[in-house]
Amino acid sequence: MLVIFTRALILYFLVVIVMRIMGKQQIGELQPYELVVAVMIADLGAVPMQNTGIPLLAGIIPILTLLISQLALSYISMKSIRGRELICGTPTILIEKGRLLEAQMRKERYNINDLLEALRNQGYYNIADVEYAILETNGTLSVIPKVEKRPVTPQDLNLNPPYEGLPLPVVIDGTVDFKTLKAANKDFAWLKGQLKAFGISDVSEVLLASIDSSGNLFVQAKEVIK
Template sequence: MLISFVRTAILYLLVIIVMRIMGKRQIGELQPFELVIAIMISDLASVAMQNTGVPLVNGIIPILTLLVAQLLFSYIGLKSAKTRAIISGRPTVLIENGKLKEQALKKEMFTINELLEQLRIKNISNISDVEFAILETNGQLSVIPKSQKRPLNPEDLNIQTEYEGLPLDLIVDGNVNTANLKTANLDEKWLSDELKKFGVENIKDVLFASLDSSGNLYFQVKEKKGEDN
């Protein structure tokens, strides 16, 4: 029992580290060769977990070999566009200027019903409203509407807008993020003084606080025990 627990824990940590090294992309964003490697790694790990008669190293070495192969393919793809096209393929245009490309659909074995479904997911109901629909190498569909069908934005109306950066998280569950305070050229004394202006005496009582790019502080205090939601 103990041996199985230790083997499972080691392999679990190894797979987590390997997948972390491979990158942060979700399953739906993986290239075909990346998906194959991810599936093979999971299979190798599960076999080594279940079969305690197999030395643990026999499960670790193939996983590390696949990691090296994935990193090698990724590196080669960065350096050579031709190799990247061979490994990952090329994007395919399925709709151009509001017209279906029949041969491209057949080549990718992509049915019109599937295409219409993907368009509806992107809030597009009419093929004629699409300038380009491109099937990316990871299987996702990118849709570029015609200029007349795109939502208005401030630039279209010649409206000048102010810069909006990402808010900085200053407090999460009562814990101060000193790194973000330093980024904003502030300190805990400033934060404490600002909270006191709103009647918050203890930083530990704050559930969440953030600072936007305009210098506005947002915060929410924790609910007291027994307080109704």
């Protein structure tokens, strides 16, 4: 039993590390070759985990081989345009200037229902509102609406709104992130004073506290468990 537990633990951490090295893409954002590698790595890790008669190295070596192969393909796709086209393919235009390109849809085996569903998922319910629809190499659909159907922006109204940066979470689940607090040019004394203004006497009572680009503090206290 201890042997099985140890083997499972080793393979689990190996697969986690390998997947971490491969990158942070979500499953829907993986290129086809990346998805194949991810599935194969998971399968290779499961076989020696279940069967103790198979040497542990029989699972570790193929996993590391696939990792090296994936990193090599990723490097080629980053450095070579031709290599990227061969490995990942190229985007395909399905709608051009408001017209469906039937030949391209047949080539990609992408039917009308799939296209309409993908457009609805992007918030476009009328195909007449779409100027371009592009099928990306990872299978997602990018949509460029017609000019008159695009959302109004401050630039369209000749407005110049103030800069709005990324809010910085300084307290998460009762724990102060002093590094983030310092990046916001604030200190712990300032934080305690601000929390008191919200009626919070101790940082451990805070679920989330974040500072926006204007220096304003958002605070939400933890729920009291009855």
